[in-house]
Each structure stands twice: as C-alpha cells, then as structure tokens.
Amino acid sequence: MKYIDEFRDGDLARKIAERLHDEAQGRSYSFMEFCGGHTHAISRYGITELLPANVRMIHGPGCPVCVLPIGRIDLAIRIALEHGAIVCTYGDTMRVPASDSLSLVRAKARGGDIRMVYSATDALQIARQNPQREVVFFAIGFETTTPPTALAIRTAHRERLSNFSVLCCHVLTPSAITHILESPEVRQYGTVPIDGFVGPAHVSIVIGSAPYEHFAQEYRKPVVIAGFEPLDVMQAVLMLVRQVNEGRHEVENEFTRAVTAEGNLTAQALVAEVFELRPSFEWRGLGEVPYSALKIRPAFASFDAERRFGLGYRPVADNKACECGAILRGVKKPTDCKIFGTVCTPENPVGSCMVSSEGACAAHYSYGRFRDIPVRVEVAA
Amino acid sequence: MCLAIPARLTELLDAEQAIVDLGGIRKQVSIALVPEARVGDYVIVHVGHAIGQIDPEEAERTLAMFGELAAAPAALETTP
Numbered sequence: 001m002k003y004i005d006e007f008r009d010g011d012l013a014r015k016i017a018e019r020l021h022d023e024a025q026g027r028s029y030s031f032m033e034f035c036g037g038h039t040h041a042i043s044r045y046g047i048t049e050l051l052p053a054n055v056r057m058i059h060g061p062g063c064p065v066c067v068l069p070i071g072r073i074d075l076a077i078r079i080a081l082e083h084g085a086i087v088c089t090y091g092d093t094m095r096v097p098a099s100d101s102l103s104l105v106r107a108k109a110r111g112g113d114i115r116m117v118y119s120a121t122d123a124l125q126i127a128r129q130n131p132q133r134e135v136v137f138f139a140i141g142f143e144t145t146t147p148p149t150a151l152a153i154r155t156a157h158r159e160r161l162s163n164f165s166v167l168c169c170h171v172l173t174p175s176a177i178t179h180i181l182e183s184p185e186v187r188q189y190g191t192v193p194i195d196g197f198v199g200p201a202h203v204s205i206v207i208g209s210a211p212y213e214h215f216a217q218e219y220r221k222p223v224v225i226a227g228f229e230p231l232d233v234m235q236a237v238l239m240l241v242r243q244v245n246e247g248r249h250e251v252e253n254e255f256t257r258a259v260t261a262e263g264n265l266t267a268q269a270l271v272a273e274v275f276e277l278r279p280s281f282e283w284r285g286l287g288e289v290p291y292s293a294l295k296i297r298p299a300f301a302s303f304d305a306e307r308r309f310g311l312g313y314r315p316v317a318d319n320k321a322c323e324c325g326a327i328l329r330g331v332k333k334p335t336d337c338k339i340f341g342t343v344c345t346p347e348n349p350v351g352s353c354m355v356s357s358e359g360a361c362a363a364h365y366s367y368g369r370f371r372d373i374p375v376r377v378e379v380a381a
Numbered sequence: 382m383c384l385a386i387p388a389r390l391t392e393l394l395d396a397e398q399a400i401v402d403l404g405g406i407r408k409q410v411s412i413a414l415v416p417e418a419r420v421g422d423y424v425i426v427h428v429g430h431a432i433g434q435i436d437p438e439e440a441e442r443t444l445a446m447f448g449e450l451a452a453a454p455a456a457l458e459t460t461p
Contacts, residue, residue: 001387002423003387003423003440004386016447035383036383037382062383063382064382119411119430120428121411121429122429141382142383144382144385144427145383145427147430151411151414200383202384202385205433231447232443235447254443255443256436256439257435257440258434258435258436258439264415264432266414266415266416267432
C-alpha cells in the first residue's frame, strides 16, 4: 500500500544501519521510544538486530491499554454488571485483567452486555438503536483517540441523546514523558540514563511537534518524532545519535509527511471544547501522574458516566511479582521479571506490559524471546 | 492502539463522511477532523476517523533522505 511499503524497504534499512554503525562510536546510547507503536515495530521488524550493540532502545509507557489501571476497568465492569448498561469498548481492552479474576470478556460471559466497537461513532449508533437502555462508551487512548471521542460527545449533545455517556480514560503524552524523568519513583528504581526520545507518531499528527519543545529544552534531551514504519524508526535513531554526538537537544521531525509544528487545529479545538485537565490520574505501572489525563467538562456533564452512575474510583495494586513499573521506566528488561513468559504470557497477562501487543513484554514475547536462547543449527551432512 | 493507516479518499459523502480506499478495500470514515480533505488526498485513518493528511511532497523528501543516506556510505567505501 502506498505510504506504507516504501517505508519498509529492507535494503534501505540495512544501509541506514551501516551509517548508524559508522556514527554511533565511542560511547553507549540509550533512547526511549515512548509509543507502543514504535515498540511493536522495533520487535516485529527486527530493528533491534540492525542497531549497533552500543545503541539500546528502552520501551516506554506509551501503550494506552497497558497503562490503563485495573481500577478503571473495574468501573467499566461495574457499569455493565451492576447498572445493566451496554458497555461499548475498543477490542484492545477486552482481555485486560481486572479485579476478582474478571476482565471485560469474562464479565460478558457472566451476562454483562459488553460490546466491542471499532469507533466511538459505533457506540453512538448503538445508543440511538437502544433508546430504552443506557449505553456507555469506555473511552481509552492517547491524543490520537481523544478527538473521535470528543466528536461523539458533541454529536450526542446536539442530538440530545439522553441514554449515551462516556467513561473517560483519555491520557496525555507529554506529561507522561516528563513523569518518566522526574517522578519520585525515579529514586526508588534508580535512574536510567536516557539520552533522547523517539517521539510519538500519530499522537503528534494531532498535537503537533511544538508541545515537546519545552520538554527538550528543560530536560536537555533530544526528541525526534518518527513514523511507525521501520525505516522511520531507523532514521529517527540515527538523528538522535547525531544530536547526542553534536551536543544538541532539539525537537526534530522525521515524520514530516504527516506531522506539522501546530498539529491538527480542528481536532485540538474540539478536544478543548469537550474536555478539561484532570488534576491527577493513575497510570498502571507509573502510579498517579499529575495533569496527565482528561475529564469531561461540566457543560457536557450529562454525558459523563462517572457522574451519571455515581462511580467512585478505587485503586487496585498490581501483582507484587510484577516488574512493570521498572520495565516501563527502562530500569529493567522484560526478561529480568521472574514471571515473564512463565506465569505472565499474552494469553494470561498478569502485568500491564504483557496486556497489549504493543506492551514491552508482549512485543518481546511475540517476536524477541527466541533471541534469549542460544540457537543451534544442525546441518545435514 | 494508536495504529492508523494512510488511505486514499475516493468520494465525499454528506454529514462529514467520506469513502476511502485502503489497498482495494473501500470503507466509510468520518472526515469531521480534516474538513479540508479532498478526493485524491491521502488521509490517515484511526478508529473510523481521518485524523490527518499525508503531505506527498514531504513523503518524497523523506524517502529521498533515506536514499541519500544509502548513497553516502557507498561513497565512503570507495576511499580506502
């Protein structure tokens, strides 16, 4: 497909790798790719093998399914099982483990009317078709997914759709990146020297490259916004190596075919009309992160499922054996976790990093775990 | 989760909807977030909504940049 295949050319990738080997010299480099989309691309396309040994990629917390705390999924399950509402959700959240050995898919098996939708618009349509039922859209995701939710709320408002509401769990990228570097837990886990960041692809289409400027200056860390195709990632790593070598800490944009400095202003205006900042929000693996999420503005209060059903949030601790907190910060690797690949697998995820295919552990389990064992090739005589 | 795919806009419909072509598959999406999109443009589709557009010139420029990179190490190799 156009604008995809060209950016997966293996010969070009190897040539960018050669240049990287030439230029990444005399020190080690650690870069964090924030987005799960990049984590997935790095594992799936074998980028790890193409990088020089002294360039290490740290997989960040940018997978909205992975960072969704158990307590929020419990809320969605309560709305379905205790309030009898139709809960519409993206497929990604269906298998995330929640309290009481439940998940949305298991709650569905217990009789909860939980429906997988492709779009917030589909949830609206279900509300129109079921005027006698409460319909709740379980809205998760970063800035990419927020504008479609805002659009659904505004449409419901205009149509005076009185049986539709949204359980809003939308989170913000820049505050989470900042949190990685300055949270109190950094002391607990120790610091990992992160030399720079591969910045989000599709999030940046919406918010633009400007929101990272302050971050790059204040923390003196280079940021290179990159597309999700393998050549994009390779090129971004090369651009980061060059910034480090030249002592620069700027925001550079590799994904210029889709990202501008100001982003999608139509989408931003819509999000600002419908949502406002939450003072604090719990991220699975990171804990409470100030001003890192959105809630529905009072003008649209009747569409806020938390108010509508009087839901109180109860945080739920992760499994003690889980190393997700340290892995999300780059202090540990998936293989450093005792339960990785044994108790915790994509079929039966215990911790957040194993939940979605974009999580650090799931990506490593699916594409990288065979690298951990020596491979013996027996050649027939 | 943030996965999105470039697709060619083939037909504008009413109510900020449009038909896009994804490698031969036709799908209806909302263009409420990219009201300036026109037939023939490549839009980036995420959860049923076009959230941005591809700038074809910038795409060419990025590909050319990969190409230049490809040429540079080869040139270095010729000088021992």
